[in-house]
Amino acid sequence: xxxxxxxxxxxxxxxxxxxxxxxxxxxxxxxxxxxxxxxxxxxxxxxxxxxxxxxxxxxxxxxxxxxxxxxxxxxxxxxxxxxxxxxxxxxxxxxxxxxxxxxxxxxxxxxxxxxxxxxxxxxxxxxxxxxxxxxxxxxxxxxxxxxxxxxxxxxxxxxxxxxxxxxxxxxxxxxxxxxxxxxxxxxxxxxxxxxxxxxxxxxxxxxxxxxxxxxxxxxxxxxxxxxxxxxxxxxxxxxxxxxxxxxxxxxxxxxxxxxxxxxxxxxxxxxxxxxxxxxxxxxxxxxxxxxxxxxxxxxxxxxxxxxxxxxxxxxxxxxxxxxxx
Amino acid sequence: xxxxxxxxxxxxxxxxxxxxxxxxxxxxxxxxxxxxxxxxxxxxxxxxxxxxxxxxxxxxxxxxxxxxxxxxxxxxxxxxxxxxxxxxxxxxxxxxxxxxxxxxxxxxxxxxxxxxxxxxxxxxxxxxxxxxxxxxxxxxxxxxxxxxxxxxxxxxxxxxxxxxxxxxxxxxxxxxxxxxxxxxxxxxxxxxxxxxxxxxxxxxxxxxxxxxxxxxxxxxxxxxxxxxxxxxxxxxxxxxxxxxxxxxxxxxxxxxxxxxxxxxxxxxxxxxxxxxxxxxxxxxxxxxxxxxxxxxxxxxxxxxxxxxxxxxxxxxxxxxxxxxxxxxxxxxxxxxxxxxxxxxxxxxxxxxxxxxxxxxxxxxxxxxxxxxxxxxxxxxxxxxxxxxxxxxxxxxxxxxxxxxxxxxxxxxxxxxxxxxxxxxxxxxxxxxxxxxxxxxxxxxxxxxxxxxxxxxxxxxxxxxxxxxxxxxxxxxxxxxxxxxxxxxxxxxxxxxxxxxxxxxxxxxxxxxxxxxxxxxxxxxxxxxxxxxxxxxxxxxxxxxxxxxxxxxx
Numbered sequence: 042x043x044x045x046x047x048x049x050x051x052x053x054x055x056x057x058x059x060x061x062x063x064x065x066x067x068x069x070x071x072x073x074x075x076x077x078x079x080x081x082x083x084x085x086x087x088x089x090x091x092x093x094x095x096x097x098x099x100x101x102x103x104x105x106x107x108x109x110x111x112x113x114x115x116x117x118x119x120x121x122x123x124x125x126x127x128x129x130x131x132x133x134x135x136x137x138x139x140x141x142x143x144x145x146x147x148x149x150x151x152x153x154x155x156x157x158x159x160x161x162x163x164x165x166x167x168x169x170x171x172x173x174x175x176x177x178x179x180x181x182x183x184x185x186x187x188x189x190x191x192x193x194x195x196x197x198x199x200x201x202x203x204x205x206x207x208x209x210x211x212x213x214x215x216x217x218x219x220x221x222x223x224x225x226x227x228x229x230x231x232x233x234x235x236x237x238x239x240x241x242x243x244x245x246x247x248x249x250x251x252x253x254x255x256x257x258x259x260x261x262x263x264x265x266x267x268x269x270x271x272x273x274x275x276x277x278x279x280x281x282x283x284x285x286x287x288x289x290x291x292x293x294x295x296x297x298x299x300x301x302x303x304x305x306x307x308x309x310x311x312x313x314x315x316x317x318x319x320x321x322x323x324x325x326x327x328x329x330x331x332x333x334x335x336x337x338x339x340x341x342x343x344x345x346x347x348x349x350x351x352x353x354x355x356x357x358x359x360x361x362x363x364x365x366x
Numbered sequence: 367x368x369x370x371x372x373x374x375x376x377x378x379x380x381x382x383x384x385x386x387x388x389x390x391x392x393x394x395x396x397x398x399x400x401x402x403x404x405x406x407x408x409x410x411x412x413x414x415x416x417x418x419x420x421x422x423x424x425x426x427x428x429x430x431x432x433x434x435x436x437x438x439x440x441x442x443x444x445x446x447x448x449x450x451x452x453x454x455x456x457x458x459x460x461x462x463x464x465x466x467x468x469x470x471x472x473x474x475x476x477x478x479x480x481x482x483x484x485x486x487x488x489x490x491x492x493x494x495x496x497x498x499x500x501x502x503x504x505x506x507x508x509x510x511x512x513x514x515x516x517x518x519x520x521x522x523x524x525x526x527x528x529x530x531x532x533x534x535x536x537x538x539x540x541x542x543x544x545x546x547x548x549x550x551x552x553x554x555x556x557x558x559x560x561x562x563x564x565x566x567x568x569x570x571x572x573x574x575x576x577x578x579x580x581x582x583x584x585x586x587x588x589x590x591x592x593x594x595x596x597x598x599x600x601x602x603x604x605x606x607x608x609x610x611x612x613x614x615x616x617x618x619x620x621x622x623x624x625x626x627x628x629x630x631x632x633x634x635x636x637x638x639x640x641x642x643x644x645x646x647x648x649x650x651x652x653x654x655x656x657x658x659x660x661x662x663x664x665x666x667x668x669x670x671x672x673x674x675x676x677x678x679x680x681x682x683x684x685x686x687x688x689x690x691x692x693x694x695x696x697x698x699x700x701x702x703x704x705x706x707x708x709x710x711x712x713x714x715x716x717x718x719x720x721x722x723x724x725x726x727x728x729x730x731x732x733x734x735x736x737x738x739x740x741x742x743x744x745x746x747x748x749x750x751x752x753x754x755x756x757x758x759x760x761x762x763x764x765x766x767x768x769x770x771x772x773x774x775x776x777x778x779x780x781x782x783x784x785x786x787x788x789x790x791x792x793x794x795x796x797x798x799x800x801x802x803x804x805x806x807x808x809x810x811x812x813x814x815x816x817x818x819x820x821x822x823x824x825x826x827x828x829x830x831x832x833x834x835x836x837x838x839x840x841x842x843x844x845x846x847x848x849x850x851x852x853x854x855x856x857x858x859x860x861x862x863x864x865x866x867x868x869x870x871x872x873x874x875x876x877x878x879x880x881x882x883x884x885x886x887x888x889x890x891x892x893x894x895x896x897x898x899x900x901x902x903x904x905x906x907x908x909x910x911x912x913x914x915x916x917x918x919x
Contacts, residue, residue, distance in 0.1 A: 260432070261473070262468055262470060262473040262474040263473065263474050263475060263476040263477070265431070265468070265474070266466065266468055266474040266475070266476075267476070267487075268429070268460070269424075269427060269429060269460055269461065269465075269466040270460060270461035270465070270466075270487060270488040270491075270539075271456075271457045271458065271459070271460035271461035271462060271488060271491060271492060272457075272461070272487060272488075272491060273457065273491070276491075280479075281476050281478075284476075284478035284479075285476070285477065285478050360477055360478055360523045360525070361477065361523075361525050364522075364523050364525075364526060
């Protein structure tokens with residue numbers, strides 16, 4: 042019941058977001074025609090391209106035709122592709138936005154997945170240890186180091202890692218150029234350095250929330266009871282505090298995973314990683330609106346889906362809701 | 367109760383000193399108390415809140431809460447020095463040889479795990495039993511403690527089990543390793559009387575069966591009289607006196623102990639019944655009210671006359687507080703009406719006039735949460751003075767000072783203080799002053815003394831009685847404590863499951879014959895006689911007390 046409600050709310054949010062995206066993109070100064078023609082933008086040429094792409098129609102109409110296409114799974118054709126086609130002739134194999142984004146998106150998900158597999162257990166484990174040895178030197182060191190890593194710019198962290206792991210001790214490749222046909226282990230090796238950089242970026246939030254959520258519970262009577270039963274300190278934290286601290290931890294993890302999908306363009310640039318972030322930035326530069334809109338929609342969907350999952354998981358982590366009276 | 371002092375000593379505390387950290391300084395909580403406990407003996411530890419009972423009880427386990435430390439003295443448990451023992455050494459003892467039963471089982475069971483998982487944790491961790499053995503033994507203990515469905519109840523989560531049953535499950539958990547010593551920290555304080563009696567009987571039975579020594583902490587003298595072989599009285603971290611239960615009850619030596627014993631003697635004189643044709647101040651007529659779709663009050667009617675106190679008694683869930691919410695208009699009833707001085711009140715408080723709102727005031731159980739912690743006492747009481755009476759500036763200040771005088775707190779000291787700077791009893795007095803500020807005719811007192819120590823509670827009851835005489839107030843006094851009813855009520859309304867089962871003038875209500883439920887309530891209130899529980903169990907049998915008995919009615 043609650044879950045169905047959340048799902049409906051998620052869909053509604055996505056529709057609102059699509060309007061915002063469309064509105065924001067329409068308000069970008071300049072358009073594809075001006076951007077592609079550059080210096081040679083005569084009014085006639087601009088108007089011709091606009092007419093070809095349907096840019097001269099009213100915004101409302103364009104929104105609904107885009108929304109309708111999107112709902113049918115058709116994200117359209119990139120303007121850049123279309124233009125290239127009409128100028129140079131060439132075959133019929135027009136690359137759709139979907140086919141353009143798909144491999145990039147898969148790469149981004151791969152990087153996010155690898156990072157999540159490293160960062161989530163690392164951050165939660167570190168948070169548990171920090172809670173266990175709270176106010177000790179270990180706790181302070183963990184706090185200071187994660188905080189300083191989150192406070193440093195991503196490219197800086199990336200170059201430091203490159204310096205230590207690729208230049209001074211060449212154990213990992215500094216370029217993450219991934220292409221089709223690589224084996225999984227090759228892919229992993231190439232992805233490891235950006236994944237480590239991103240781990241450094243997202244650990245602090247998750248670790249500090251884990252620590253705080255657990256410490257918050259340590260004054261509860263049931264924790265005291267566990268101690269008075271002679272339960273070891275580690276078991277008190279892992280078995281008695283952690284299950285009750287899951288809801289806030291899950292939410293922070295979800296937010297950070299969403300960041301991994303949508304906010305990693307800097308890291309992609311540094312490691313020349315062919316993810317969706319680079320494609321997105323290039324498309325904005327070229328005013329290639331179908332691609333920009335599709336990327337935005339994917340980012341929004343990722344955020345909404347992850348938060349939805351987090352909500353549902355936090356509900357499921359509560360025994361009162363799992364086992365009603 | 368046999369003489370246990372001849373048996374070997376199990377626990378010895380010598381000149382124990384404990385300090386707590388507050389505002390960067392260490393302040394003493396326990397100032398040098400001695401305590402000796404023999405094998406199989408039950409020692410009652412009594413005193414008011416802040417006396418250091420729980421702190422001392424936990425120290426007997428070698429445990430202190432965060433921000434508390436043992437600063438001096440020695441604690442020896444069966445030859446082991448608990449003050450200097452390592453954390454690991456203490457952990458070997460805790461749960462296995464010394465166990466703890468907390469005040470609120472609902473808060474002390476981990477909500478994330480099933481009862482039996484929590485039960486089996488200690489025996490498995492200490493290696494005294496395998497998981498399967500521990501489970502089997504748990505079911506056996508549940509059966510001994512007379513829990514319903516002993517085979518199945520352990521596989522529920524804490525929120526699926528009622529308070530009294532949880533408390534017994536916690537006793538079972540404490541027994542899981544058959545410890546030599548159990549610390550019972552107010553195990554029945556949060557329970558209704560009929561539930562309390564079951565838990566008391568269960569504890570006494572199982573402690574005797576396994577010959578377990580126990581420290582029984584409580585502020586309720588009648589309860590400790592049933593449970594303990596010896597009683598130690600504490601006052602602000604000092605021992606007042608100690609002796610065996612009978613001599614302590616019959617001839618307390620110290621003035622403080624005598625004053626504790628005397629608390630229950632406060633009783634207001636009976637008033638003549640109101641004139642037959644008098645219009646009641648509040649008349650509740652045929653109220654049926656619901657939360658959502660479920661009716662929680664069924665055809666409830668009672669009258670409250672000028673200058674009189676009607677005590678509404680019943681167990682938790684009986685609908686006492688819901689009735690109060692209906693009268694104040696917070697919960698408009700489905701059927702029925704409420705009259706004030708013969709005039710029908712709008713059912714929803716939002717439709718009542720300011721004057722109608724003024725006439726009905728409320729005092730709450732938890733003064734802590736009912737006062738805004740960021741406002742000074744002057745602001746808290748000044749607000750209704752301004753809102754209802756329209757007084758401002760100097761006249762408002764004078765009125766607030768007058769109200770503070772009425773509740774026996776000197777205005778010059780208290781006007782600018784914050785609630786956090788007051789004791790529990792003083793906070794409750796502020797709650798009273800705030801209600802009086804509206805100059806009402808009728809005040810609902812919702813469990814106003816149940817969070818207070820007996821001496822303090824008695825002070826509040828005396829104050830309320832005096833104000834009633836001076837101002838002609840009518841009270842609706844919601845309580846589950848029959849001793850309070852006895853001391854201040856003029857009429858009694860007994861509620862059960864949202865219905866009024868019996869009502870009438872107090873003298874009649876305390877004289878048989880009663881409705882069987884009233885009888886059950888009355889007979890479940892512990893008395894100071896140490897043989898009370900034994901006799902009651904002999905008379906009625908273990909299956910005819912508490913909820914088991916209530917369900918038959």
